Amino acid sequence: MTRPLELRIGVLPGDGIGPEVVPAAELVIDAALASRPDVKITWQRLAIGHEAISRYGTPMPEETLEVLDELDAWILGPHDSASYPDRWRTQLTPGGTIRKRFELFANIRPARAFPGTAAVSPKMDLIVVRENTEGFYADRNMYAGAGEFMPTPDVAMAVGVVTRRACERIAHEAFRLARTRRRRVTIAHKANVLSMTSGLFLETCLDVADRYPEVEVDHQHIDALAALLVRHADAFDVIVAENMFGDILSDLTGELAGSIGNAPSLNTSETKAMAQATHGAAPDIAGLGIANPTAVILSSAMLLRCLGARHEHSALGRTASRIEAAVETVIGQGVCTADLGGTASTAGFIDAVVAAMGS
Template structure:
């Protein structure tokens, strides 16, 4: 796709399941407000089928037309999926987000955790980012060309294999160090090399090798079990944390909760050519349709994808739009606006309105 700075950006929308049809439109509202305020051309939105609705209409949670359509947009917003409720055989297959990550080789999963001024949190002053390798490790179906990473030779024995490669470890390490150079220049490598000496030992050593190219960055490393304790006791001491797939998934849930709520935990999944905004939390089917879901994570994820797109398109207006979204969320929370999980009384839609108003009035 040939674009210039004045070409409207095309962003995909995948509403997903559960609270997805509530929080994704909330993010879209804020993106539109921020794009208008930044002076960039209006976004052209393209919605594609995904999840339970796609099973009903296309016979699969991720139709081929969705994969083809996402290749025509600049980036996309993915709502959460409720794959455990899908009928078989879909429930036992790679879930929609895993399918998209694998198909587009979205190897970097960036998950910030930051305490909001004026909001309740478990820890004080945390502002860190988990940089998670997104394609390997012990997660079945993401790290094999065909088949799965799990199998059962007998009904009473289950086996999982985890894969760690130097190439994948070094490319995620480089993402972490590049990010640290734009932040506080501190990278923490998390592994379990005292037990998983070959696999996570390779990951640790590959990260250390990349560190030599960034002499300005302070580097330390911890075992995964010790890291959970450090985060609870002194989360504010950490800047960028780089780790493998499963450890990153676990740590980012922890840091999201420490910052106040999983409802505020954003993320972006990216490669050099594609990016997907995806809240770190799940589909919360128990509160779907009740207008009480927290849209902050999805809204901030959309800001992250605009920031990624700004670098790829060399358009500072998109970076400005991303900052306007972040500032709008901060201002709304500081003004006492929040959904029930975050100590407030706002609904999903009214909170998004409040953020959009802050963006427009800034």
């Protein structure tokens, strides 16, 4: 028998549809590991968002962060910061606070079309590797203060930050990942216009590429790449991008694959990992029981695979593959939620995935 492994994983349901879809991941993982006595997961439920505001007076309580310090990993639900009380709307979001505290620099976002979905690119199977700590986003480009400011009421400015260190480490993530796939990396950039910032990103990624001679590398201007993805998404394997470009491209590829509701995501540092679906809180359908839990389930499978690699416990990788295969089988059978054109409820879809794993 494989050596025993005990893990503590946090569950942060969040806002909107979060309390409906995040527990689905916990349920599916428990079902997948039910026959594995060598793996024990202890779940730790923690409050963020509206739940935390009502209990602690803040959407991201220090109590939650202190528990996260002690955990192996966690599953983060979506947050609806636009609906928070005024004093919190301009503050760092719960996800942003967690990302900064644990320096989750790599955001891994797969986009794969499942049989049975109305995908624009039915043969696509790619991964966007997004640098997660710098760029133009105002919540992640300053040590203190905001990266956006207005010197006059009619002028708004933004600071974009690119460092060689951050470019190097995200490039290594992309090339290591490509070695396990089809061995091709595409660098997304705009060095023809942003010659210093985007130019540094391109230059650094190409320097890192020299250390991976077995991986083919090319680079594309971000606007041309977006057009190529619409036409030939199946030609791409791993795309590495800075923060904002990666965010935009991963939403695009998620929709090209059938629905952003299927788009998983993993945020990692050298020691911590956080599963987080690409989609938002969707407050308009919260509580209706029709939300698509696919993205959170697949994000959690990515989390298991990551933990399996870090703990050298192959059972977690096999369990992740089993969960992914069950999701693909169920969607292929036409059991899916309304965003994919189906009639299944959230609970009905979860039950079907658990049943598929059992069969």
